[in-house]
Amino acid sequence: MPPTEDDVRRQLDRLLASGGFANAGRMSRFLKFVVERTLAGEGERLKEYVIGVEVFDRDAEYDPRVDSIVRVEAARLRSKLAEYYAGEGRNDAIVLSLPKGGYAPIAKTGDRPAAANGTHSANGAATLAAAAVHARPPRRARFAWALGAVVTAGAAAAALVAWGPGPSSSSPLRIAVLPFTPDASDEDGSLAQRLTEGVTAELVRDGRFSVVASSAARAEYSAARRPRDIGAALNADILIQARVRAQGDGVSVETYAISGDREEKLWVDGFDGSRESTDALEHEVAAAIADTLAATPATQ
Numbered sequence: 663m664p665p666t667e668d669d670v671r672r673q674l675d676r677l678l679a680s681g682g683f684a685n686a687g688r689m690s691r692f693l694k695f696v697v698e699r700t701l702a703g704e705g706e707r708l709k710e711y712v713i714g715v716e717v718f719d720r721d722a723e724y725d726p727r728v729d730s731i732v733r734v735e736a737a738r739l740r741s742k743l744a745e746y747y748a749g750e751g752r753n754d755a756i757v758l759s760l761p762k763g764g765y766a767p768i769a770k771t772g773d774r775p776a777a778a779n780g781t782h783s784a785n786g787a788a789t790l791a792a793a794a795v796h797a798r799p800p801r802r803a804r805f806a807w808a809l810g811a812v813v814t815a816g817a818a819a820a821a822l823v824a825w826g827p828g829p830s831s832s833s834p835l836r837i838a839v840l841p842f843t844p845d846a847s848d849e850d851g852s853l854a855q856r857l858t859e860g861v862t863a864e865l866v867r868d869g870r871f872s873v874v875a876s877s878a879a880r881a882e883y884s885a886a887r888r889p890r891d892i893g894a895a896l897n898a899d900i901l902i903q904a905r906v907r908a909q910g911d912g913v914s915v916e917t918y919a920i921s922g923d924r925e926e927k928l929w930v931d932g933f934d935g936s937r938e939s940t941d942a943l944e945h946e947v948a949a950a951i952a953d954t955l956a957a958t959p960a961t962q
Contacts, residue, residue: 858876
């Protein structure tokens with residue numbers, strides 16, 4: 663028997679209270695939004711643009727072809743769900759998953775390994791509510807994004823080229839966090855510097871990548887210098903840059919991942935916090951960077 667709406671809501675609450683989601687505000691908001699919309703029978707309306715505007719606060723000019731925030735966060739959400747059901751939620755009776763190729767989640771009982779990987783079998787799979795319609799995504803042109811998107815077979819080579827030579831399978835991706843750019847309110851640049859150092863340290867603690875020392879990144883960085891030259895000097899596969907804006911106690915960090923050899927912006931995302939909780943902001947920014955890079959085919 664498929665789960666009832668009450669079953670699904672209880673499972674959603676359990677997920678949101680779990681260790682992996684309790685401190686991940688944006689991801690929790692994403693999961694709750696798609697579950698609630700699907701329960702309301704609006705699963706077929708869960709398009710990239712809608713999620714970008716309503717969950718990630720993009721404005722009316724948001725273009726999913728340029729800004730990959732929804733695809734990136736969907737990949738992170740699938741990984742978090744898999745992690746939860748492999749650990750804390752391994753004995754849960756109900757599994758929520760976000761199948762690849764769409765944004766309407768499904769709920770099912772049993773067959774947990776398949777659900778944890780974001781797929782589902784015909785046996786036992788069900789939409790979140792009987793009235794909800796799980797629509798197939800429309801056929802459309804697909805792009806070989808270097809970060810966060812599904813790469814078609816014909817475009818796989820182009821996607822790998824976007825990363826340049828890249829690390830071998832036995833060599834971790836090498837990341838350089840360049841000095842964050844302060845705004846006028848951060849007159850001495852101390853806030854931007856603190857965030858730069860904090861994000862660098864968090865990426866080192868993550869352990870999945872080789873991270874250039876802050877002092878080396880600072881020594882090689884110049885706003886007038888080309889990313890290609892900075893990347894070559896630091897032997898870095900990916901450069902991380904950010905703009906820091908502060909207003910009162912609020913702080914926003916607009917973060918970019920750049921391929922140094924091709925000088926292309928591969929990923930962009932925005933984060934909000936406060937001067938009182940920069941540690942939490944540093945952790946959120948670093949976690950998004952790490953999860954995004956780790957989820958891409960080029961880093962496997």
